[in-house]
Amino acid sequence: MSTRYQYMSFDKARYILRNKCLPLSHFSRYNDPYECSIEGVYYEELKNIVTSGDYGKIQNIVTKVIEDKSCGKVNINNAAIGAIATSVVNSGLALTSPISLIGALVLLGGSMKLTSKFLNKADSQTVNKIEKYMKKFLLLSAETYTSCFSTTNDNLLMWSHYADSHKGVVIGFRINQKPFKDNPPLRMKYSQQRFILDEQRICDNDIWEDIKSTLLTKSDKWKYENECRFIFDGQKNKDLIIWYDHNDNPVIKLSNEAIDCVYIGARVSSGNEKMIKNIIETQYSNEIITKKAKLCHTGFGIEFLESC
Numbered sequence: 001m002s003t004r005y006q007y008m009s010f011d012k013a014r015y016i017l018r019n020k021c022l023p024l025s026h027f028s029r030y031n032d033p034y035e036c037s038i039e040g041v042y043y044e045e046l047k048n049i050v051t052s053g054d055y056g057k058i059q060n061i062v063t064k065v066i067e068d069k070s071c072g073k074v075n076i077n078n079a080a081i082g083a084i085a086t087s088v089v090n091s092g093l094a095l096t097s098p099i100s101l102i103g104a105l106v107l108l109g110g111s112m113k114l115t116s117k118f119l120n121k122a123d124s125q126t127v128n129k130i131e132k133y134m135k136k137f138l139l140l141s142a143e144t145y146t147s148c149f150s151t152t153n154d155n156l157l158m159w160s161h162y163a164d165s166h167k168g169v170v171i172g173f174r175i176n177q178k179p180f181k182d183n184p185p186l187r188m189k190y191s192q193q194r195f196i197l198d199e200q201r202i203c204d205n206d207i208w209e210d211i212k213s214t215l216l217t218k219s220d221k222w223k224y225e226n227e228c229r230f231i232f233d234g235q236k237n238k239d240l241i242i243w244y245d246h247n248d249n250p251v252i253k254l255s256n257e258a259i260d261c262v263y264i265g266a267r268v269s270s271g272n273e274k275m276i277k278n279i280i281e282t283q284y285s286n287e288i289i290t291k292k293a294k295l296c297h298t299g300f301g302i303e304f305l306e307s308c
Contacts, residue, residue, distance in 0.1 A: 003172040003260045004149035004185050004228060007162035010272055013169035013262070017279045020254045022179065023245060024145035024232055027215060034194065034219060133202045140207055143234040145250055146215060149173065149185050151226045153263055154302045158225060159293070163265055166293065169276065172261035179240055179252055185228040186212065190220040208233070261289035263304055268292075277307060 008016075016022065150158060153170050163170060175184045195217040201210055212231055234241070234250055241250040262280065264273050273292065280288050291304035 002175050002184075004151065004175055004180075005153040005170050005172050005263075006147070006149050007155075007158045007168065007170050009164045009168045010265075010268060010276075013171060013276065014279065016171060016254075017259070017262070017276065018283070019251075020256065020258075020283070021242060021251050022147055022173075022230075022254050023249065023251050024147050024230075024234075025247075025249055026145055029247070029249075030148075032218065032222065129202060133205060133207070136207045137210065140233070140235070141211055141214075144211055144215070145232045145234055147185075147230040147232070149228050149230065151228065153261075154293075154304075155224065155226070156300055156302060159265065159302065166265040166267040166295075168265050169268070170263040170265075171259060172263070172289075173254075174258055174260045177258040178255040179232075180230065180258070183230065183232070185230040186216055188222070188225075188227040188229065189213075189217050190223045191217055192220055256284065257286055259284070259288055261291070264290070264292045264307060266293040266295050266302070273307065 012023070152158075153172060159166050159168075159170070162168070173180065175181075195214045215229060215231055218227070232240075232250070232252070237252075240252045242253050243251050245251055262276060264276060268276075277290060280290060290307045292307045294303050294305055295301075296303055
């Protein structure tokens with residue numbers, strides 16, 4: 001049986017176990033700035049400029065990105081640049097607008113490489129092809145959500161970074177149960193190069209595969225996480241959404257058998273440990289392995305003991 005693990009705070013674990021649900025997130029909210037970035041501009045940097053309302057700086061960024069992305073082959077007047085800057089502010093950096101060739105180039109995260117030869121064609125068919133692709137890409141990206149897992153449950157750094165410095169919990173999920181059964185988490189590709197969107201991909205027009213490739217390409221500095229991602233098409237699977245959280249992210253239902261095991265952090269209080277055990281005992285009829293993490297006396301490992 002394949003199990004994937006998610007490191008989390010105690011409150012999130014209690015929320016998931018009580019409600020038998022899985023909260024999802026949009027990739028723009030993740031801690032890696034390259035999850036939602038424009039080449040040459042960090043997401044946080046752009047967000048701060050947008051928040052400040054400095055349209056001059058926004059217009060300068062828009063101009064620079066257009067020049068970089070188009071190899072200097074795309075010309076756009078100041079009025080259009082101003083319109084794009086306004087769209088960036090009004091969209092709150094959402095990936096849904098503006099729906100245009102230039103706007104898509106500006107807001108698209110990751111590395112985009114369209115050769116001069118491709119752009120030099122400058123015929124309406126090429127422009128329409130790119131614009132149509134980008135429109136679909138942006139709309140689908142805006143409705144795509146993820147949940148991150150690991151193949152390991154005893155990573156010391158992960159316990160520290162994602163499980164509230166060992167005061168949190170790791171939950172193991174069975175990926176042969178719903179909602180993972182027909183859409184299992186996919187392994188992350190760790191690389192020194194960002195995902196490249198070139199003309200071949202645009203001509204192939206397989207938008208969903210390109211979005212998955214974007215979401216599954218990460219710097220090799222993150223390799224220690226052994227990450228895999230559950231990628232959820234919110235537009236296609238609306239029937240699986242049971243409610244939305246305070247950030248307007250979808251929360252989906254877990255089957256009763258989806259949770260395989262629960263590992264309670266070494267620094268979790270005895271009261272919180274009892275609370276987790278009580279939820280499992282009263283709300284789940286199937287057996288869920290519950291263990292307490294313990295820091296080793298020698299070295300830097302973690303071992304798991306039966307929860308008392």
